[in-house]
Every structure is written in C-alpha cells, then in structure tokens.
Amino acid sequence: MKYAVIGDIHGNAPALRLVLDDARVHHVDGYLLAGDYCISAPWANDVITVLRQLPNAHVIRGNDENHLDLPNNDDGQFEASRWCARSLSADNKAWLDALPEELSFSCQGVPVRMAHASTVFLGKALHASFRTSVLPGRFPHKPLSHEDLLADFRRLMTQDETCRSAVSALDAGVYVFAHNHIQTHGCFDGRWLVNPGSCGLPLDCGDFAACYTLLTIDGGHVQVEERRIPYDVEALIARVKTTSHYQEARVWSEIIFSEWRTCREKVSFFLTLTEEYANRIGDPRRPFARDTWQAAYEEWLTAAPLRWPELFVR
C-alpha cells in the first residue's frame, strides 16, 4: 500500500495540484491528509473540493481548521481567516468541521497513528528545537540543505535525551504528523516518524517547493520517500495578487509572500512586533485593529530585517 502523506496545504491549490500529479505518477493507492488545509493562500475552497474526492483518504484536522468560526469583527489581525471562512462552501465547511483531531488504523499489520502536531506523540521534546520560530536562529547564515536538516533531526532524535526517551516510550509503528512545516522522517527502533512538511507553505529554511512524502507499507515493511517539487514562487505571488484575498488581507498576504520567498517563518515575529507597537502607542484593542495592524507592518518592513536578519536569508 503506497500513501501520499500531505500536510499544511494552507489554501495553496497550485501546490496541491503539483503534489497530486506527482503522487499519481508514483501510483499511490491512498492519501494521509495531516491538517491545515486553509488560511494563507486564497484557494482553500478549491483545495477542500479536491481533497474530498481523493480515494482511500485518511483525514485529520489541523489547528487552522479551528480558526474559521471567528466573530464578525473588523479587526486587521484575522482578516485572512475571515476571508477564508467566507470563501468556503457550506458543504466544504461542514466536511472540515467533522474531521477528527487524531486517527489510528492498521495497514498490513503495521499500526499507523496520525495527529497534526508532534506534541501529541512526543510531548515538547521535538518541538523545542524543531519549530519554525527556532529553526532560523539555529541556522542563521545559510540556506539549509535538506540533507543537513535531516541529519540535524536524526542527531536530535538519537542523541538528545528528552527526544530519545520520548520516542522510546512509543509503541512500534508509524507516526504521521505535520504542523511545523518542516519535512523530516526517520526510524528509531521500529518507530517511524513521518512529517511530510508543508505542501503549500514550506518553512524549513531550504528550497521553495511543494513538499509531500510517499509512505509505502508492504509485507510489514515500511519505506519512506520525501518528495519536493520546485515551482515558481514569483508566479504564485503574482496569481495571489489578482485575488480579492490580497485586496482585503494585504498585510497577511505580504507576510506570507516573504515566508514563501525565504522558507523562513515570519508570522510569530510579526505578532511580537505588533504587540510591542500597540503597547507603545497605548492601543489596548485585541485582536489588533486594522489601523494598528497596518502601521505595525510599515514598521516591520524596516525594523524586522535589522532585528531578525536570520529570517530573511534566501
């Protein structure tokens, strides 16, 4: 049985199309969908429509599926989430709402467990070093090759005592998770950890690509192949700019453009800067009001590259 493991599509239908075409070429039998289908790129409704038609799909929800039922405020902070929620058909929204947080099944006697975040399986062990707000600081001066990233992941899982004991506490089997947008995999004494990275918003400090992973379970044996399909980031950005999402959620879109161009996370740093800015001007409104959100973005453009140069390495 060969699965395409796909996570963190984030509304990026062009990336999903590349991944599904590649998966068909590799004759997959089914799909493991690891959550975060919406928010950030403007094609969530198209993405969900396509995903619902995939055969033999095991599907869980991600944390961004919980950000689609916001009160109808006029803040700036959640403008992208609100636009996304409005764009979803009632059928597609109901499908998302019914997704489970986790699921388990057996494939040819091999137990497979799925959850959006590694913390469900490993606690905070991996999260401490392998989250996107930390990775750029650990690799500040260079684009990170995927080989170096995988070596770092495997060193951590075998040499860091917290990670080692977390993985050894698991039963043998396959553990699929996503969430940190960092593509990795490894087998540690019969426990396979598989993170397909992000299909639509890679943040692993490497090359811009539509990422997913092939997982084959055959006769009780497990095989993993990571796939990274390069495509044109500027063409993608040009397409987003033609949409009403870009008009209505311009700050969020521009931050995502910057993340696409560098494959380095920016949102959490922008929220830090915006909190500082709002406090400085004495604005207590939360979520951040539209005027404060936009003014903080103007400050971000000049302040962030000086304060966090590691986020802008290309």
Ligand SMILES: [Fe+2]
């Ligand atoms: Fe995500």
